[in-house]
Amino acid sequence: xxxxxxxxxxxxxxxxxxxxxxxxxxxxxxxxxxxxxxxxxxxxxxxxxxxxxxxxxxxxxxxxxxxxxxxxxxxxxxxxxxxxxxxxxxxxxxxxxxxxxxxxxxxxxxxxxxxxxxxxxxxxxxxxxxxxxxxxxxxxxxxxxxxxxxxxxxxxxxxxxxxxxxxxxxxxxxxxxxxxxxxxxxxxxxxxxxxxxxxxxxxxxxxxxxxxxxxxxxxxxxxxxxxxxxxxxxxxxxxxxxxxxxxxxxxxxxxxxxxxxxxxxxxxxxxxxxxxxxxxxxxxxxxxxxxxxxxxxxxxxxxxxxxxxxxxxxxxxxxxxxxxxxxxxxxxxxxxxxxxxxxxxxxxxxxxxxxxxxxxxxxxxxxxxxxxxxxxxxxxxxxxxxxxxxxxxxxxxxxxxxxxxxxxxxxxxxxxxxxxxx
Amino acid sequence: xxxxxxxxxxxxxxxxxxxxxxxxxxxxxxxxxxxxxxxxxxxxxxxxxxxxxxxxxxxxxxxxxxxxxxxxxxxxxxxxxxxxxxxxxxxxxxxxxxxxxxxxxxxxxxxxxxxxxxxxxxxxxxxxxxxxxxxxxxxxxxxxxxxxxxxxxxxxxxxxxxxxxxxxxxxxxxxxxxxxxxxxxxxxxxx
Numbered sequence: 001x002x003x004x005x006x007x008x009x010x011x012x013x014x015x016x017x018x019x020x021x022x023x024x025x026x027x028x029x030x031x032x033x034x035x036x037x038x039x040x041x042x043x044x045x046x047x048x049x050x051x052x053x054x055x056x057x058x059x060x061x062x063x064x065x066x067x068x069x070x071x072x073x074x075x076x077x078x079x080x081x082x083x084x085x086x087x088x089x090x091x092x093x094x095x096x097x098x099x100x101x102x103x104x105x106x107x108x109x110x111x112x113x114x115x116x117x118x119x120x121x122x123x124x125x126x127x128x129x130x131x132x133x134x135x136x137x138x139x140x141x142x143x144x145x146x147x148x149x150x151x152x153x154x155x156x157x158x159x160x161x162x163x164x165x166x167x168x169x170x171x172x173x174x175x176x177x178x179x180x181x182x183x184x185x186x187x188x189x190x191x192x193x194x195x196x197x198x199x200x201x202x203x204x205x206x207x208x209x210x211x212x213x214x215x216x217x218x219x220x221x222x223x224x225x226x227x228x229x230x231x232x233x234x235x236x237x238x239x240x241x242x243x244x245x246x247x248x249x250x251x252x253x254x255x256x257x258x259x260x261x262x263x264x265x266x267x268x269x270x271x272x273x274x275x276x277x278x279x280x281x282x283x284x285x286x287x288x289x290x291x292x293x294x295x296x297x298x299x300x301x302x303x304x305x306x307x308x309x310x311x312x313x314x315x316x317x318x319x320x321x322x323x324x325x326x327x328x329x330x331x332x333x334x335x336x337x338x339x340x341x342x343x344x345x346x347x348x349x350x351x352x353x354x355x356x357x358x359x360x361x362x363x364x365x366x367x368x369x370x371x372x373x374x375x376x377x378x379x380x381x382x383x384x385x386x387x388x389x390x391x392x393x394x395x396x397x398x399x400x401x402x403x404x405x406x407x408x409x410x411x412x413x414x415x416x417x418x419x420x421x422x
Numbered sequence: 423x424x425x426x427x428x429x430x431x432x433x434x435x436x437x438x439x440x441x442x443x444x445x446x447x448x449x450x451x452x453x454x455x456x457x458x459x460x461x462x463x464x465x466x467x468x469x470x471x472x473x474x475x476x477x478x479x480x481x482x483x484x485x486x487x488x489x490x491x492x493x494x495x496x497x498x499x500x501x502x503x504x505x506x507x508x509x510x511x512x513x514x515x516x517x518x519x520x521x522x523x524x525x526x527x528x529x530x531x532x533x534x535x536x537x538x539x540x541x542x543x544x545x546x547x548x549x550x551x552x553x554x555x556x557x558x559x560x561x562x563x564x565x566x567x568x569x570x571x572x573x574x575x576x577x578x579x580x581x582x583x584x585x586x587x588x589x590x591x592x593x594x595x596x597x598x599x600x601x602x603x604x605x606x607x608x609x610x611x612x613x
Contacts, residue, residue: 040572040575043572122564127607273567316457390567394566395567
């Protein structure tokens with residue numbers, strides 16, 4: 001078996017800034033996004049259905065990833081494949097999984113699992129959690145065992161029995177044989193990504209954006225989980241995550257609510273946008289005030305256009321798409337475009353043409369970019385804490401984001417117009 | 423504080439940094455006094471003190487150890503807090519941490535005797551349960567700016583309706599309360 005090296009498995013789609021891990025769409029996201037998105041799915045579907053969906057989505061896309069990585073490193077035996085799965089899980093910043101299972105099932109023991117650990121860190125002192133948080137790890141563990149022993153997708157049920165988010169000392173996942181086989185959804189890989197992107201275009205400040213994006217990609221290529229299997233940087237816990245997981249739980253939840261509670265679709269979509277908003281505000285903000293950023297780019301100016309340009313560079317480096325600045329009028333209007341997004345690729349591949357723009361991350365990100373540009377005093381070295389976020393947004397966001405063009409709707413590019421509410 | 427005799431008394435209590443009178447059961451600030459230089463939000467402090475006393479009361483009842491005379495003392499890093507129920511109010515004292523406990527008890531007793539004469543005897547009117555549920559949610563939910571949206575998604579009730587919680591019908595109130603319990607990880611709301 002060859003050595004597993006994360007950086008050699010990662011690549012970007014040329015000029016489109018979509019990222020792949022062993023050919024599987026991947027993107028960097030922080031714990032703020034991960035926790036808020038999972039929480040929104042819980043709010044929409046309730047804990048039981050949500051956990052079922054999140055575990056299933058994790059299983060599906062982890063299965064593709066583990067198979068692809070095993071093939072590349074030539075892992076052939078079940079122990080080798082299980083080892084590869086645990087290595088890749090930790091390298092991507094999801095924590096440590098210890099798998100003790102065979103084709104008849106077994107146990108997965110987790111330590112510092114990203115979701116449970118980060119939830120406990122962020123919310124543990126505020127509220128009591130009554131349901132386990134690590135559906136992603138559960139689905140991943142099930143997929144690892146299925147791949148290792150050549151089992152059909154869904155033949156291994158995974159149930160987290162104890163979770164640090166519920167104040168247990170560790171996370172324990174039971175793996176048991178299941179007759180509830182799952183269908184693998186249609187492919188969403190590099191080929192589909194190439195099919196569902198528009199012609200790449202340049203926007204304002206490209207001379208600033210492109211070299212920074214390249215530098216950040218270089219920087220992140222060396223980033224991998226620490227001894228805990230976590231990536232703690234820029235004031236957040238970062239994961240390299242499977243885009244398919246995010247997409248499937250978001251769009252399947254919306255589809256379910258359209259059927260069962262259509263009056264609640266709007267509020268669900270608002271919360272999905274908020275996931276993008278909280279993510280970009282905290283993670284991008286944290287990156288911008290980090291010593292690493294200062295080393296790469298220099299001190300931050302209180303120049304809104306430059307802050308927007310920096311955000312475009314960060315978005316590209318994290319694999320969110322080729323974000324460009326189409327228009328900018330300080331304190332009034334910001335128009336962002338992209339020829340590619342992990343959301344539109346998935347949606348078009350799985351659902352076809354959408355009736356309305358449903359690129360929630362891009363919408364929330366555009367709104368947050370305008371906030372970072374206009375409402376943060378950068379020379380004052382702000383701390384991107386939950387208190388700071390609450391202080392800025394408890395009265396709502398004084399800007400409005402409207403998606404005016406969308407690849408999911410058949411347009412060649414996606415566009416979000418952000419305007420200040422007068 | 424409007425009563426000058428009380429205010430003068432408080433000024434003379436050594437080590438006393440602030441006093442908050444919370445009207446129960448709504449946990450609303452009734453009166454407050456802060457020594458010059460303190461910049462607390464009286465409304466926030468009052469509501470949390472009220473909730474704390476309520477939770478303490480329920481916990482002691484569960485232990486069959488509750489009595490009307492109970493007093494909560496909290497020894498924080500740089501302050502000493504004393505909370506006490508007085509008829510329909512909770513009175514919270516904030517002292518310097520260095521204040522001797524015996525002196526603190528003495529001053530608390532003296533001030534409470536004065537307050538007993540000054541505080542109104544009429545029970546404050548209880549506001550609609552929906553309002554109190556909404557306030558409780560906004561006070562304790564993480565990411566409070568999205569709390570009503572989350573409750574709307576969980577309950578199936580529109581956000582606009584939740585913004586007027588006093589108008590909720592009884593079955594909506596049940597759904598709203600259940601969603602708030604779920605968001606906060608509570609079995610029931612003791613409001």
